Amino acid sequence: MTSSAPGTAAEALTGLARIRPPGWLAAPMPSDPAALIGRARQALADDHPGVTGRLCVLSTRYTAAVFAVNPDPPEASLVLKLHADPTAYAGETLAHALLTGTAPVPRLYAEGETSLSLLLEHLPEAADWTRPQMPAVLADRAAAVHTASQRQTAEAAGAMAGFTLATLQGAPAPVWIADPVAYGEVLAAYADAYGPNLVPLGHLDLKPEHLRLRSDGEVMLLDVESVRPDVTGLIDVVTLPAVLRQAGHELSAGRVLGLYLDATAARGANWTASTLRSALRAYAAATGLESLHGLDR
Incomplete structure (x- = not known):
């Protein structure tokens, strides 16, 4: 896959996004x-x-x-x-x-x-993207959503039992998946990283303007309506470099991947750089995504 520099998160998903x-x-x-x-x-x-x-x-x-x-x-x-x-x-x-x-x-x-x-x-106050720690904050906020099912109540976990990795691995691939075998590899990599009970949430509408400040200074994510329990967080990992570029932070793909690895490790994941890159390559094959913009190298 060739590397490119998408200007927006939507452009980062060329080949996967479907325009109605x-x-x-x-x-x-x-x-x-x-x-x-x-x-x-x-x-x-x-x-x-x-x-x-x-x-x-x-x-x-x-x-x-x-x-x-x-x-x-x-x-x-x-x-x-x-x-x-x-x-x-x-x-x-x-x-x-x-x-x-x-x-x-x-x-x-x-x-x-x-x-x-x-x-x-x-939450009317926008996050201050001039702060040097904002790339790490963005990675952390994405990781918090991706791992949210690990911190749910027993009632919520029961309601989402049909979307755990264990259940998804035993079910047919979604109709929007281009390569079911590659999708199986993605789910297997996730299960290795998180265990079989994770609900693989992902598909955040990541934009610089969607990070806002609560009155206590905590950075929050707006517009979570697009989050789904079967696409995995890898779709958001692919968009992270473009979102950061929009916000004025030019980071290498390797640095972005490292920030996400740190954020997920802090929340219990067992990814390594190698296994995350392999999962990203499988995700691109499964979905038709045209480029990983250097995240797979």
Whole structure:
């Protein structure tokens, strides 16, 4: 595989990422600001009675919109997130169920099935990427998500028993896998590194702007709706160099791999540089990923 320098995390996944065709969602988020605010107010009325305040649009896209809800006093502000895609809503609620209390993600206060909404902790302060330790922080935050199932309650572990490595190794490969044999090699490498009971979470939407500060200074990860329990964290390892480059940190692939090895070792993994590189090569073969951008060397 040839090395390249992707500018974004999405570009790092060339060959694996699948672009949906225009118009795939029957009822996307409205583009009109007034319609957006009206939808948010209806969501609060339908699913979150008693939550009132000034609404401010933080972001909007085809599938979702995010608002700040600013009551009095403003320090108590919340985030209201609306989904247009029921699958994405279900995925985000599952992700928070898996990660709350076990990984650095915003607190989830309430869910609204009628409006496909979530009330979340508001984290308006961006992480300071000028700090030299931020590459290690990013690797640590990714590793915390990847190993979250090791710190779950017994109830949550029981609910996710169908996605442990032991179960996945005995099941057919997912339909999106291009090479089932290589996928089996990935799962075997994971089982060697973590044991058979790990749920191999991965597929974070990693971007520099998605790292935020809690009031105590802890760095948190935003937008975990894309996390899935079968893709493994290797997809995120591939994107780490591009995310760091976007944030102004030009690190060699070997240095990035070392940061991730340190972060996962601190959380109980038994990876070595050799076994992680082998797993990455198998992952690329299994998924059709075109390049590992030097991480496999």
